Amino acid sequence: MTPDPTSDEAARLAMYREMVRARYFEQRAYDLFMEGIVQGTTHLGLGQEAIAAGFAAAMRPEDMTFCTYRGHNHTLLRGAPMSALLGELAGRSIGICAGKGGSMHLTDVTKNAMGSYAIVGAHLPIAVGAAWAGSLRGTDQVSVCFFGDGTTNIGAFHEAVNLAAVWKVPVVFVCENNLYMEYTPISEMTPVEHPAADRASAYGLESIIVDGNDVDAVYAVASRTIERARRGEGPSLVEAKTYRHKGHSRADPGEYRPEEEVTAWLARDPIPSYRARLEAVDVDPSTLDAIEADAMIEVDGATEETRNAPPPAAETLMTEVWADGGSEWRN
């Protein structure tokens, strides 16, 4: 398994780099949305990067990620090329889905980023099936499935976690509890305090809560649950407490959230706090500056590529409905 970052400086720096890359990438996505370059919608994970970074660090290349429309960070951190992701958000030909999917469907199967799903709950059973297939084929793969707090109230969540538990499927369910559905607090829509953790026992699973803004803590839980799954001991359900810095999507200012709450969570931003922790163990600030500078260069490059990329060719409208590459439904 991967080296333990909490004891391995290189690995910790890598997690820091990944968080910064996700942060800069999504900040740019927001700017480009405001500019009208990014089309349709975006759901940013700004503030939730530690969850993506901690899990990505604990996963093997062959492990599979399933995420939601709020999964830009997960897809990027599994290794998808930044320009192809930004190009997809902007609906350009260079997009990772050729411009057909848009921001809610970022996918890079070559990196086992098995898709971003836009309908709440749907990807949980899909992640279970993929993990089950892996164990049947003896591939040692684990599925990691990310979703939000609001998703714990939809039927597919219940069916998927139950089936995974009954079949002892190697999947780790990760609830990113950012306290809100779209504009409604999850606390108003759930009769238990911890929407995921308090449901674990309903499936015979351990109740696991982690500070989703502490990448070291996330990494620890990630490796524990992933290795448990790999050992064939079945699924886990992890609830990571976190907060989104921006609104739900697009230009939403998130004004439905109390100011003190926002300030308190901004003070717990996973990135500066991790930088402080690293500096406290004598990591040279210039190293961290360099990581940040490199990330910005990468984002600028992806931005340029995206701005210069043409829209998808008209012919592509009718391609890739079927495996033969086309869309013919008649002879």
Added chain:
Amino acid sequence: MTPDPTSDEAARLAMYREMVRARYFEQRAYDLFMEGIVQGTTHLGLGQEAIAAGFAAAMRPEDMTFCTYRGHNHTLLRGAPMSALLGELAGRSIGICAGKGGSMHLTDVTKNAMGSYAIVGAHLPIAVGAAWAGSLRGTDQVSVCFFGDGTTNIGAFHEAVNLAAVWKVPVVFVCENNLYMEYTPISEMTPVEHPAADRASAYGLESIIVDGNDVDAVYAVASRTIERARRGEGPSLVEAKTYRHKGHSRADPGEYRPEEEVTAWLARDPIPSYRARLEAVDVDPSTLDAIEADAMIEVDGATEETRNAPPPAAETLMTEVWADGGSEWRN
């Protein structure tokens, strides 16, 4: 509220009568299915009568019952006329649904038997909505919603119980755990021992298990949970342990069940055991014999009516799609 049967002999005799009526009715339905009079399918609650009788006794007339295809006993015990139920099973014009519904959709809204639902889980949210409407309208009504053990694994179960808990809706969910789905034991498809009770905490609800073959015990739990709902304290989830004496449906001999299991449960038949309990408190056996004889007379009468009833008139095919009584979709 209704007199406490456990202390009131008349009420206890009434519960005995209701169990016997349900038993004889469903035994006859089985015979008539074998004879080809009852059409399509039947799902009998033979062996599960104590649950229907205990709850029906604790409900007020205005309280609403929602049940499944295995709900002949619930519909009958809310007061639906036996001949109209048997007529529906046989697809006759006298059927409670005019022959249009069949055995899986027995309904008598005049008795607040709000329907039998044939797709697993669907009626749980419906029961929640009806109960919510009652509280909004200040009617003091409670919904009681019956379903099976296998139903606890479908999404609608999760969504309905969660919404009921969040909105504090006056509904009592009753899981009739008869140990089997159709032919597969629930224990093989659920990661917890008690498919309903072990899920209660996921909705902030108390875990409640009752002996579903002991009508006094069922009555006690029923009145406690129904009155709690009526007081505005929200839903309950009750798991009643029971067993079906016959197969899942139609002519299924139920051979997938170990013989010892079947014999053990037949020995716990709720009806003879309740008769014994009543005799033990000096109820005159002749009173009980009379109840049984009357029930058989009622069943014979309903059978005659059904045999003599004509099929639905052809014109009725096109009626009652819309509230105007017709089915026109164009001008």
Added chain:
Amino acid sequence: MAELTYRAAVARGIAQEMDRDPSVVLIGEDVAAAGGVFKTTEGLLERFGPDRVRDTPISEEAIVGGIMGAAMNGLRPIGELMFSDFLATCWDIVANQIAKTRYMTGGQVELPLVIRTANGGGARFGGQHSQSVENWAMAIPGLKVVAPSTPRDVIGLMAAAVRDPDPVVFFEHKKLFASKQDVLEGEIVDRLGEAAIRRPGSDVTIVALAAMVPVAVEAATVLEATGVSAEVIDLRTLVPLDTRTLLDSVSRTGRLVTVEENPRLCGWGAEIASIIAEEGFWNLDAPIVRVTTPHIPLPAAAELEDLAIPSSERVVEAVLRIQ
């Protein structure tokens, strides 16, 4: 007379009915405090209170199952599904329970409920948030289906839907939310099942719905310049269907073109084409042409989505093909 957006007309239509009938309630995700993700329910919570305007968990089966139960017990509930694509997440309750219960119970159960949902493409949201699924609902016996194309009709048809004793699926088109129209003050109530001739014509009948109506009208204007007089019919409701207006129009024009946003196969255009091909056959002077979105999921990229959804150019081309 006030200028009203289609978006604001939704709230006005609902408010009109909630005002008049205390049994009308509204539930859905983010419909109360947030005023709806498309701001179509803004102000309703403040005006009618939290008992009658309620947020729900993300539980579509509980939303539509909940309004079904509520309709069984004395309310006239309106349930919102944020996007019409999500009808798929609760299709069992809609298609198997709500649509069939009256018939299956021999008429015992009446379900005066409305399912409102944002339908259609053009917003670059991609394949799971852009579908036109009115044909899904039309295919299910027991559902009435409404899809207004103007702010005024949103109010009048909302009133008709809420007052209708049967279940109605009410499709609000995303592309039209910002469209404006001068609308009279005061109560507006329409009847279901009445199409509107948006533009009279004599050479060809163009049938459209919701966001395809302005497209058809634009095509008709272009066609006029080329000397073709096109009659544009706005269906307004798919069930009940105003076949009389359709048959009458084709009997005068002899030509039919349908313009649908839904994917090609088994759409409402096919139903109408088939009705005319049977009952209006002897009046037809030319083949019936359907203009539809191709039989593909909707792409996200602007250039592709615009190619997929029928344009006035494609309608003009279709009409000229059969002149």
Added chain:
Amino acid sequence: MAELTYRAAVARGIAQEMDRDPSVVLIGEDVAAAGGVFKTTEGLLERFGPDRVRDTPISEEAIVGGIMGAAMNGLRPIGELMFSDFLATCWDIVANQIAKTRYMTGGQVELPLVIRTANGGGARFGGQHSQSVENWAMAIPGLKVVAPSTPRDVIGLMAAAVRDPDPVVFFEHKKLFASKQDVLEGEIVDRLGEAAIRRPGSDVTIVALAAMVPVAVEAATVLEATGVSAEVIDLRTLVPLDTRTLLDSVSRTGRLVTVEENPRLCGWGAEIASIIAEEGFWNLDAPIVRVTTPHIPLPAAAELEDLAIPSSERVVEAVLRIQ
């Protein structure tokens, strides 16, 4: 040569594919130990073991979501939905996920899976267990749709469906399970998208599917006595659709009657009627007539259900109406 029931053909077809390809698996409710509620999977558990033949909880979204995920990761899964009515309980996964994922990912994701389900009426099961919903699937871009009418075709089309790299919804008709046919031993593999002319004729084209095929053939036999030569086409698959065979037939007969078990509105019959009304228009000598179940839920009572589902008498009457 052995006499085989349609029911047994399902198990034989699945076994043929599981034998040849270890990546083929089967999951569903009661499919393993119980051999399926319609006994269509009998013997498969014994033959292929519990890893490849698995019972599931009552969780349709988990079943179809599970096979979607499995198809993404190297298996060719078959998922059973006990009754096709239950497609509604997992319609989001089928219509929004499985059907659209390849397109939405720009072709990255291939989904070689089959959803098998028992379709159609005639068993007196009532409105929620008797529907013909093949038109639901046909309306969704990205799904292939198969509905065999004979035991032999069950095997050949099952093989084609399992080997197909795209998602296929495979409708097995309840009314046909007991039907018998002599079928050759050995492997049978068909191609999707090929209709079969069950009976050649020159005066009218009758198009049918699944359980409506014997009804159409019976009608054709009756018609022959009255001097009308009817050609009966068994579509076999709705997507891909063999429009060539349809257009060719109508070009010879000049008349079209479709026979559908699904409710009237927006069925596959409407799609075919529309295609002919556009592309075969100049060959038509008479109106196109659709014989369908009325637009109502299916009733349970035998006498009513038999009135609802198209009969050979109704087909004969429809054909004579346009002679």
